Amino acid sequence: MRETDYLFEQYRLLDGAIEATHATLDELHHRDNRVYRSLFAADTIAIEGIYTDYSDQFYRYGDEFPYSDMVASSWRELDRAGRMLYRQSVSLDELQLMSKDKEQMSVAIPAIWPIPKSALKSGIGAYGRRLHPIYKRYIDHKGIDMAAKTGTPIYATGNGTIEMTDVGRRRSGYGQQVLIDHGFGYQTRYAHLSKILVEEGQQVVRGEVIGEVGNTGGSTGPHLHYEVLYMKRNVDPINYFRRDMDEAELERIIEQAVTTTFERLESNE
Numbered sequence: 171m172r173e174t175d176y177l178f179e180q181y182r183l184l185d186g187a188i189e190a191t192h193a194t195l196d197e198l199h200h201r202d203n204r205v206y207r208s209l210f211a212a213d214t215i216a217i218e219g220i221y222t223d224y225s226d227q228f229y230r231y232g233d234e235f236p237y238s239d240m241v242a243s244s245w246r247e248l249d250r251a252g253r254m255l256y257r258q259s260v261s262l263d264e265l266q267l268m269s270k271d272k273e274q275m276s277v278a279i280p281a282i283w284p285i286p287k288s289a290l291k292s293g294i295g296a297y298g299r300r301l302h303p304i305y306k307r308y309i310d311h312k313g314i315d316m317a318a319k320t321g322t323p324i325y326a327t328g329n330g331t332i333e334m335t336d337v338g339r340r341r342s343g344y345g346q347q348v349l350i351d352h353g354f355g356y357q358t359r360y361a362h363l364s365k366i367l368v369e370e371g372q373q374v375v376r377g378e379v380i381g382e383v384g385n386t387g388g389s390t391g392p393h394l395h396y397e398v399l400y401m402k403r404n405v406d407p408i409n410y411f412r413r414d415m416d417e418a419e420l421e422r423i424i425e426q427a428v429t430t431t432f433e434r435l436e437s438n439e
C-alpha cells in the first residue's frame with residue numbers, strides 16, 4: 171500500500187514538472203511565431219502530425235490498475251513535449267537559414283547609384299516604352315540613361331560575380347559592357363563604357379569601380395546605360411536606388427526623368 175502511495179505521489183510530482191515544461195514551450199512557441207518568424211515574414215510553422223495527439227489507447231498497458239489513467243496521461247504529456255521541442259528545433263533551423271539569406275540578399279541586390287550622384291549631367295533618361303524625341307518613333311528602353319563625362323567611375327550596385335564583359339560593336343548595340351550576376355535572380359548591365367576594369371568570373375562588392383563611362387556602341391554621347399534584370403526580365407532601375415536617397419529625392423528624380431535617349435535608334439538594345 172505504502173509503495174503504491176509513494177508511486178502515486180511521484181507521478182503527481184512528475185506531472186507538475188511536465189506541465190511547467192509545457193508552459194516554457196508555449197512561451198517559446200509564442201515568441202517564435204510572433205517575433206522571430208514575423209521578423210523574416212515567415213509563415214507560422216505547422217508540421218503535419220505534430221499537433222495530433224495519439225489516442226489514449228496508445229499509452230495504455232492495462233485497465234486493471236487504479237493508476238493506469240495517471241500513467242497514460244503522464245506519458246502522453248511527455249510525448250507531446252518531445253514533439254513540441256522537435257517542432258521548435260525545426261523552426262530554429264529554418265530561421266537560421268533565413269537570417270543568413272537575408273544578410274547576403276541585402277548586400278547583393280542592386281541598391282545604389284551606378285555613378286557618383288554629382289557626376290550626373292542632366293535628368294535621367296527614363297526606362298520603358300516611350301516616344302523617341304528625334305526619330306518620332308516608339309522605342310522600348312530597357313534601362314535608364316545617365317549622362318556623365320567620359321571616364322566617370324561606374325560602381326557595382328550590389329555584391330556579385332562578373333558574368334560577362336564584352337567589347338561589342340563600334341557603332342551599334344551596347345558597346346563595351348559589363349553584366350553582373352548578383353544571385354537571388356538579379357543581374358545588372360552597364361553599357362557604352364570607355365573602359366572595363368573587371369574580368370569575367372571576378373567577385374565584386376557594392377561600390378567597387380567596375381569601369382568608366384564612355385560613348386561606345388550605338389551611343390550618341392557619353393553616358394551610362396544601366397539595366398536591372400530580375401529573373402532575366404528588365405525592371406525599372408530607378409526602383410533600386412533607394413539606399414542612396416529618401417522618398418522626396420526619388421520622386422524628384424522620377425519627375426525629372428527625360429525622354430532623351432543617348433542610344434542610336436538602330437541599335438538593337
Ligand SMILES: [Zn+2]
Nearest residue numbers: 314315395433
Ligand atoms: Zn539607354
